[in-house]
Amino acid sequence: MSWLKRCLTLSLLLVVLYGGWQWLVSPLVFTLSEQTPIALVNDDEANPNKLTQGHNNASCLEMDQLEPLDNDGQLRVLSWNIYKQNNDGWDAELLTLLERTELSLLQEVSLSPSFINWLNQLNWFGQQASAFEVFDKSSGVFNLSQRLPEKVCAIFETEPWLQLPKSALFASYQLSNGESLWVVNLHAVNFTLGTEEFEQQLAELEQALIEHQGPAIFAGDFNTWSEIRQEKVENVMRTLGLEEAKFTPDLRTTFAITGQPLDHIFYRGLQLKKAEVINTSASDHNALWAEFTLN
Numbered sequence: 001m002s003w004l005k006r007c008l009t010l011s012l013l014l015v016v017l018y019g020g021w022q023w024l025v026s027p028l029v030f031t032l033s034e035q036t037p038i039a040l041v042n043d044d045e046a047n048p049n050k051l052t053q054g055h056n057n058a059s060c061l062e063m064d065q066l067e068p069l070d071n072d073g074q075l076r077v078l079s080w081n082i083y084k085q086n087n088d089g090w091d092a093e094l095l096t097l098l099e100r101t102e103l104s105l106l107q108e109v110s111l112s113p114s115f116i117n118w119l120n121q122l123n124w125f126g127q128q129a130s131a132f133e134v135f136d137k138s139s140g141v142f143n144l145s146q147r148l149p150e151k152v153c154a155i156f157e158t159e160p161w162l163q164l165p166k167s168a169l170f171a172s173y174q175l176s177n178g179e180s181l182w183v184v185n186l187h188a189v190n191f192t193l194g195t196e197e198f199e200q201q202l203a204e205l206e207q208a209l210i211e212h213q214g215p216a217i218f219a220g221d222f223n224t225w226s227e228i229r230q231e232k233v234e235n236v237m238r239t240l241g242l243e244e245a246k247f248t249p250d251l252r253t254t255f256a257i258t259g260q261p262l263d264h265i266f267y268r269g270l271q272l273k274k275a276e277v278i279n280t281s282a283s284d285h286n287a288l289w290a291e292f293t294l295n
Contacts, residue, residue, distance in 0.1 A: 037059035037129065037130055037154040037156070038059060038061055038127055038128070038129065038130065038152060038153075038154045039127070039128040039130045040061075040125075040126070040128075041116060041119050041120075041126035041128070042120060042123075042124060042125050042126055058153040058155045058170065058208070059153065059154050060151055060153035060154075061127075061152055061153075062150065062151045063148040063149055063150060063151070063152070066147070066148055066150055066174045067147050067148075067174065068147065068174050068175055068176035069102055069103060069145060069147045069174060069175060069181060070102060070175055071102055072176070073176060073177070073294045074102075074291065074292075074293060075102050075103065075175075075181075075270065075291075075292045075293070075294065076100055076101045076102050076103075076290070076291045076292070077101065077102070077103045077105065077217060077219065077265065077290050077291075077292065078097050078098075078101045078103070078105065078106075078288070078289050079104075079105045079106075079107075079185075079219040079220055079263060079264075079265055079287070079288040079289075080094075080097070080104070080105075080107070080278075080283065080285065080287035081107040081108050081187070081220075081221040081283060081284070082094065082106055082107070082282070082285075083108055083283040083284045084108050084109070084110040084139060085109070085110055085112065085114075085115060087282050087283055087284070088282070089280075089281065089282040090282040090283060091118050092282075093282040093283075093287075095122075097278065097287060097289065098124070098144070100289075101289070102145060103143070103144075103145045103173070103217075104143070104144040104145065105142075105143060105144075105169075105183070105185035105217075105219050105220060106141065106142040106143075106144060106185075107141050107185070107186075107221045107285075108139065108141075108187065108221070109128060109139065109140065109141070109142035110139050111128055111130075111139070111142075119144075123146060124144050124145060124146055125144070125145055125146070125147070126142055126143065127142070127143045127149070127152045127169065127171070128140050128141065128142045128143075129141050129142075129154035129155070129156070129167035129168060130154070130167075140154075140165075140167035140187070141167045141168060141169050141185045141186070141187050141220065142169075142185075143169050143171055143183070143185055145173070147173065147174070149171040149172060149173050149183075150171075150172045150173060150174055151172050152169060152170070152171040153169070153170040153171070153208070154167065154168075154169060155167070155168045155170060155201075155204055155205065155208070156168075157189050157197060157200060157201035157204070158197070166188060166190070166201065167187055168184060168186045168187065168201070168205055168220070169183075169184070169185040170182070170183070170184050170208045170209075171183050171185075179214045179215055179269075179294075180212075180214055180215075181214070181216065181217065182209055182212045182215070182216045182217075183216070183217045183218075183219075184205050184208070184209065184216075184217070184218040184219070184220070185219060185220050186205065186218070186220035186221070186222060187221050187223075188201060188202075188220070188221065188223040189223065190223040190225075195228060195229060195232055198223075198229060198232065199232055202233065202236045205218070205236075206239065206240060210239075210240065214269055215267075215268060215269030215295070216240070216242060216267065216269060217265065217266070217267050217268075218237065218240070218242055218266040218267075219263075219264065219265040219288070220263070220264070221262055221285065222262060222263065222264050224261065225255035225257075225258055225260050225262060226255075226258060226260060227258070227260065230260060233264070237266045240266075240268065241268050242267060242268045243266065243267065243268070244264060244265070244266050245264075245265040245266070245267060245272055245275040245288070245290045247275050247276065247277045247288070249277070250277065251277040251279050251286055252277050252288065253284070253285045253286050262285065263285060263286075263288055264288075265288050265290050267290070267292065270292040270293070270295065271292060271293045271294075271295065272290060272291075272292055273291045273292060273293055274290065275289070275290045275291075276288075276289045276290075277289075
């Protein structure tokens, strides 16, 4: 037990030092995005309506020219933190995964010229919650699909130490059975001593979903590195009637000290057929993939 306490104390000290360093250095590197809160890639033909306000002052766009997201009742979903494309091989890995995916929910996407050029070669639509800019490159969560959403909203919560926003996208997609699928792509608040900001971010997303009685997916990098954070997430999912996709073997990326998995896929109103973790060196997170069928 004393060894565990020493490890936890050391980890907390490192986090504090890291947070202090970021507090001093981050203004020199990071800037809040001055662009529209939602960046579009390959969406020129969508002709989105003007920016509107959603729940909790979220910025939203509504789309035209809609087609069902699923493929004859099959819906395959990827959730992956791609670590700002820092590791070699992310493009080949993602391209392979897109071949068997209808909807990709990505976190920590750097909207660099190389990423945009790569995406422009594909027949996919992209929307990013532009949280902040790193050396003039937008960073945040990113939805990628071959069908446009009916509506997409960007929601932000500020990291209390780093004073930079963590982002989430809330979107709805048309399905072939006439229903709408509501989707949350989350990169959760991370560096906090308590859970107040973490809970606030979850509460805002819970409110966005709570009025919808149909199918839903809530996925991403939840930063559930402690049991109390995991408990807070489970409470929200229980309220929303969502259950978690189980992975066998469970190769999800975990926090080194506690062994808690960081990434999750929750769902409702769909039949889960298969769930996999893709072990990869193309990011500091392994990728999650799940196959669903419509009810």
